[in-house]
Amino acid sequence: LYDRDGWIWHDGEWLPWREARTHLLTHTLHYGMGCFEGVRAYHGARGTHLFRVAEHTRRLLDSVHALDMDVPFDAGELIEAQRQCLTRNDLSNAYLKPTVYFGAEGLGLRAKGLTTHVMIAAWDLGDYVSPEAASIGLRALTSSWSRHHVNISLCRAKTNGHYVNSMLALNTAVKAGFDETIMLDPEGYVAEASAANVFLLRDGVLHTPEITSCLQGITRDSVIRLAREVLGIEVRERRITRDELYTADEAFVTGTAAEILPLRELDGRHIGGRAGAPRPDRPIHEDSVTAALQALYRRVTRADLGD
Ligand code: PMP
Numbered sequence: 311l312y313d314r315d316g317w318i319w320h321d322g323e324w325l326p327w328r329e330a331r332t333h334l335l336t337h338t339l340h341y342g343m344g345c346f347e348g349v350r351a352y353h354g355a356r357g358t359h360l361f362r363v364a365e366h367t368r369r370l371l372d373s374v375h376a377l378d379m380d381v382p383f384d385a386g387e388l389i390e391a392q393r394q395c396l397t398r399n400d401l402s403n404a405y406l407k408p409t410v411y412f413g414a415e416g417l418g419l420r421a422k423g424l425t426t427h428v429m430i431a432a433w434d435l436g437d438y439v440s441p442e443a444a445s446i447g448l449r450a451l452t453s454s455w456s457r458h459h460v461n462i463s464l465c466r467a468k469t470n471g472h473y474v475n476s477m478l479a480l481n482t483a484v485k486a487g488f489d490e491t492i493m494l495d496p497e498g499y500v501a502e503a504s505a506a507n508v509f510l511l512r513d514g515v516l517h518t519p520e521i522t523s524c525l526q527g528i529t530r531d532s533v534i535r536l537a538r539e540v541l542g543i544e545v546r547e548r549r550i551t552r553d554e555l556y557t558a559d560e561a562f563v564t565g566t567a568a569e570i571l572p573l574r575e576l577d578g579r580h581i582g583g584r585a586g587a588p589r590p591d592r593p594i595h596e597d598s599v600t601a602a603l604q605a606l607y608r609r610v611t612r613a614d615l616g617d
Pocket residue numbers: 348476502503504505506507524525526527528529530564565566567
């Protein structure tokens with residue numbers, strides 16, 4: 311990943327990709343206190359644009375504030391840097407990772423005088439999964455690891471350290487032969503996937519967990535708005551139990567990188583199937599709400615509907 315051409319934005323300067331290094335005593339490396347975003351650029355009919363970059367940048371600055379960090383750049387400057395990151399690296403379909411971290415001025419939890427740094431790296435990203443995989447969907451395992459609790463961490467902040475929990479859950483599921491994991495909150499209600507929000511459809515109504523243990527996903531918000539405003543589907547944000555996912559008519563996960571991916575199986579139960587029915591590994595039905603939302607999301611992201 312590091313031995314390649316390109317430019318990384320760092321505190322307002324451009325570093326050649328290979329020289330974008332940091333000190334081994336960088337505080338965030340030791341304690342995980344930092345935050346980041348995952349933003350996507352699409353090449354649409356009228357050129358390249360960053361999808362919902364204002365919302366991503368706002369969430370980044372909210373994370374910074376919630377963690378009681380401080381950055382010397384405002385939203386406008388960070389958005390401009392993200393735009394320049396695309397042009398400098400000659401990218402059109404891309405993934406960007408703005409990250410805020412503490413410097414190496416001190417170690418320990420009581421370290422004083424730490425400087426805060428911002429970096430933005432971007433790389434080429436076409437389709438995250440193949441069209442076949444996006445249609446056939448994921449087999450997931452409910453995790454034995456709980457997702458964060460509001461009084462253990464700041465669930466709205468996209469904190470680097472949060473992803474230890476995501477990786478424990480995802481790695482366990484992947485080692486057991488699954489594609490993804492569904493994590494429950496500490497009380498046992500459905501929270502989210504390892505790095506994506508989750509939705510289910512039952513009797514024509516969409517349901518998604520309320521934002522307590524899960525991240526306030528921007529794709530989640532796009533999907534809620536598309537469902538309500540374009541498809542006229544009711545969406546309820548509430549507590550959801552895992553058996554509701556087992557017995558859903560449809561289920562899917564949402565995220566900037568993954569976009570909208572069907573959940574075809576959870577804990578060995580075929581979602582959308584009924585007891586005794588066969589479990590086909592076939593593409594989701596073109597009349598499904600999941601397929602309709604995928605198509606809409608594709609149109610919205612690839613059309614230049616704005617940042
Ligand atoms: N939950 C977690 C834990 C994530 O890492 C992500 C990806 N950022 C999401 C949900 C989805 O959020 P978004 O749609 O904003 O990418």
